[in-house]
Amino acid sequence: MALLSESEQQQVRDAITRIERDTDAELVTVLAPQADDYTYIPLLWAGILALLIPGAINYFPQWLGAAELLIVQWACFAVLAVVFRLPAVTTRLIPRRVRFWRAANLARRQFLEQNLHHTQDGTGMLIFVSEAERYVEILVDRGISSRLGDDTWQGIVSSFTEQVKRGQTLQGFLACIEACGEHLTRHVPATHERNELPNRLIVLE
Known part of the structure; x- marks a missing residue:
């Protein structure tokens, strides 16, 4: 069963579409039930x-x-x-450090697998969530990191993580996308119309 319903996933897709109208950034969202099966x-x-x-x-x-x-x-x-x-x-x-290490590894694999490092101007952004680990991370390519430091996303990630802990994953995604959009619109504004990567929420099995 999907972690979010089809209508909820559509809300995430619509939020990404709205943000990308005003920025050159390419947002991709990934939701995983857990980062590892820890067999x-x-x-x-x-x-x-x-x-x-x-x-x-x-x-x-x-x-x-x-x-x-x-x-x-x-x-x-x-x-x-x-x-x-x-x-x-x-x-x-499982120790918290191990859980977060596995989740961080999966986030970086997804950054590569979703081709976020191949956008035209290096403006790919990944918003990654692993529910079981209650782990949230934002990864950006060089076109964004050269204009916005990592500390820009820390508060957004912290707020999103708290919402995941409370079972409010959808609300967390929508608030996170909106907050990221405010920074991206100012520092990575749209210069031309494009949509290199899909806006849908990617739910891992």
């Missing part, structure tokens, strides 16, 4: 906890036999492995 993490945690089960059980007055302990251990491993596979749970088992 090994649930199994690692389930295995560690399952290994600790026999020792924990032995603190209770009634001891179990070896066969019963083994069954309990395997049952715990199976249940925890399934529970820890839930995205909302998995991301909480």
Whole structure:
């Protein structure tokens, strides 16, 4: 299921179209459910906890036999492995630095895959969101970075990140696009009509 409905994605598309009328910047928006599947993490945690089960059980007055302990251990491993596979749970088992590192890598891959580095005047801009990691990043090409410093986007990213945490991803995108548009209109104004890259919201599977 898409992270945003078709009508919500259309709102993002319309917002980009409005902004690009007044700037040479080429905005691309990407939304990912999560940056990585972290396959090994649930199994690692389930295995560690399952290994600790026999020792924990032995603190209770009634001891179990070896066969019963083994069954309990395997049952715990199976249940925890399934529970820890839930995205909302998995991301909480991973250090914040690791989650952000994976999300940042995906953002940079998307910058290249969406050809944002191949625009005519180097005016590509990526607005990237990974929901599970609650990660937002804005990446720009040389035509924009030469006129606007990275600190320009810090406040916008912080506000968008808070909205993602509250489950307001659509509102975050619309506010972010509008805020970016204000800077781009002043510092990267439109010099001619063009539309090199698609305005649609790209939702990763």
